[in-house]
Amino acid sequence: MKGEGERMASPARHTSLLDGKVSRLIMRLAIPSIIGLSLNALQQFVNAIFVGTLSVQAIAAVSITLPIVLLLTSVGQGIGVGTASFVSRNLGAGNSAEASRGASSALAVAAPIGVAITVALLFRLRDVLALLGASRTIMPAALEYASTLLLGYTLMLLNMVNGSIVRAEGNTRFSMWTMIAAFTLNALLDPILIFLLDLEVRGAALATLLSQIAATSLYAVYFVKQRGIVRVRPSYITLRGDRVKQITAVGAPATITGMLSAVAFVLLYRAAAPFGDDSIAAVGIASRLLTIGALPIMGLCIGSQAILGFSWGAQDFARAQKAAKFMLSVAFAFSATFSAVVVIFARPIVRLLSDSEDVAEIAVSTCIVFHLFFGLFGVQYGVITMLQSFGRAGLSAVVSFARQGYLFVPAILLLPDIWGFKGLLISQAAAELLAGLLAVFVMLRQFRDLKGRLLSRPMSGER
Template sequence: MPKKNQHIDLSDQNLPSLLLRLAVPSVVGLSINALQQLLNAIFVGSLGAQAIAAVSMTMPIVVLLAAAGEGIGVGTASFISRHLGAGRELEASRGASTALALAAPIGVIMTVAMLLSLRGTFVVLGVSPTVLPIALDYATTLLPGSTVMLLNIVSGFIARAEGNTRFSMWTMLSAFILNALLDPLFIFLLDLGVRGAALATLLSQAAGICLYIAYFAHRRGIVLVRISQVSLRADRIRQLAFVGAPATMTSILAAFAGMFLYGAAAPFGDEFVAAVGIAVRILTIGALPVTGFCIGCQAVLGFGWGARDFARVLKVGKLMLSITVAFSFAYSAGVMIFVRPLVRLFSDSDKVTDIAVSTCIIFHLFFGLYGIQSFVTTMLQALGRARLSAVVSFARQGYLFIPAVLLFPVISGFSGVLASRAIAELGAGLIALFVMFRQFAEFRRRGRHIQPGIESAP
């Protein structure tokens, strides 16, 4: 097996230090990804309203591709960390190699399907005749690189699952810097417009996958990624897909939830849509560190579960929970205290500011519970508990929020729009809390009867 010279030892007994070393690069990497999207929007925005509208209308397609990659990645990361914990490095290598082998044809199939139906998709999304040609230019340049994007996402999950969150962070940072350099070159100097923005993104993704190829080729991690390790056994593929499917559906639900939320606000006027947009951005800024922290620490939970060290899993879980809850409650309180100056960063309109202030307050009333929900979802994914993971992760953007945002505005107007978000946040947090207590009780029960390393992984 490869030399373990760069990864972090997932069995390290200094848990606070271990979690921080894994989480900080993951949080930074996730923030870089968000910053890259913001940078693209800034450059494209200088081309005019039609250009930014064209890029925005392509985002649902990109979200769908990213959801597929995230689903494969989450399933693979859970598979790898659990088998590494059980000491089965060969099986972990087979899972990683198989996941990448599956991601490539899935990416090709999705690319072909989307390119063939692209014009019809834009029409369904409501793209205007003036924006349609620009959107087609952007999408037809960007979509051929979909397979590379999928491989990048899955490779990042593999690196993080074996404890190398730092390499994943540096890869995303390198891609971001390259994109930042190529955007003005292609858009303005070469006068390629939106095609230039798409091409810059495509080349930065290609650079990222080249770094991952070098990482796997030089065996800098624990798992061995090789064609010879690919195994298309149905049970192995089922394990990867079963855990990853809820993550894919959660991302898709998030995209639909955003559409329903803005659609519910639209009848009340542009100022209300702008206010909701500001509140969602501020909410997302707070959610990113929590999500990044959980993604970075997921490998420790899976490793401990695979090693059947349930006392360690419980200890890690409590530590992760305390950090995510403390941050989410502190962020929620901070937003409520400084809400008006925060909103003023996004808008200088008095009317939009007044609406956005009340919207932000309602949206953040129960954001403190997001730390619980994010942790519980991550924990269940790490343990391979796909069904329970779906129950928790679908609540916030799915079965609690969507019916509420469709019904409440009809009854209570814009107040109903705000209430739907708050109720979904509260309900999802309470569901996660209930599942967490039951899961912690199981860890205690198993820990009393099984000593670490005696039996095979669950």
């Protein structure tokens, strides 16, 4: 008889990747990720709304720290994705003890990583913010916001891993309610700390810190009370090489992608800095909207990846094709709709984020140009997910690095010097368009390949 650590996962908690209609299964797996990522973006959006009423320098200070947030989040995403994959695969194999060891070890590694990154950044924070383009007028507020936010980074990192573990064992409802509780607390604390206690930008960061403490407490209760299948215990912490390698191999791509995003934002803000604080604030508003639009698509693709990879590995090419087409269709529909909404309603959206007329005039045009071709982002991210699921790492890297790498970097380094602020806008739009067209080309080739594989073997049909 198996002991407590060896207990099998309850069938009700897990979804078979072979059963049911593909579209329904993808949405069932994707919705928790979409909600979680969207709430994270919405939390940043709410902070920006409150801070935007203070001053141009305040919103610029918060905006300029976005690359730091993206960089820090990318580490948590990498550890979380790798841990979730390890936990779910071992639970599926009936080895809940190994799943518990992997989860416990991942949390044990995440904590010192969080502390080390926090200490390193706090010691060089002024230099980092200057590298991001913070001017002398922005620097004081940026230091206040970033230093307070960094104090909660280790908790944020642990919460990302905690959420991944809980979702991997099938308890998506608890993870969602935890994120909702943290978001609600943050939204309630923002006006109290920013205005009532007159803490301004530090109050916004403190609200985020307190919401992270609340989320950590909820996850701690969850594991201590043994509400799920996975057990998180000190005795399960074993940094065995093959276990760490498995988690790292799956999680590294997510971390690299996040780091590329951070580098792209650094270059964007540095390019905006010579044009003044209003331009930095405008670019920050447009960039934040891009992030909000991207996260639901990422959540959808995370939910689709398991089905794509499982179907490809089982050589069920009919099911893989259906999953890919549904994922790409929904991703494109959402990104195209989001693009249209921002372009059409740019002015009222900007008004939510800044009371400054000067910032608003620049931000409206910036938001419109940044989102002109955002409809192609859904295709880009869907194609990247499809290629990763099919094990085509090289081609995946070519598409992944286009939008924020080899297409964007030369443009942002050259065009602002030639055409000024218009050159900055063109850099973002051109990279989005060209990366999207590249993704469409690769997508068509992949579907031709899938069609060829289907013709060369009997179709399995949709189970």
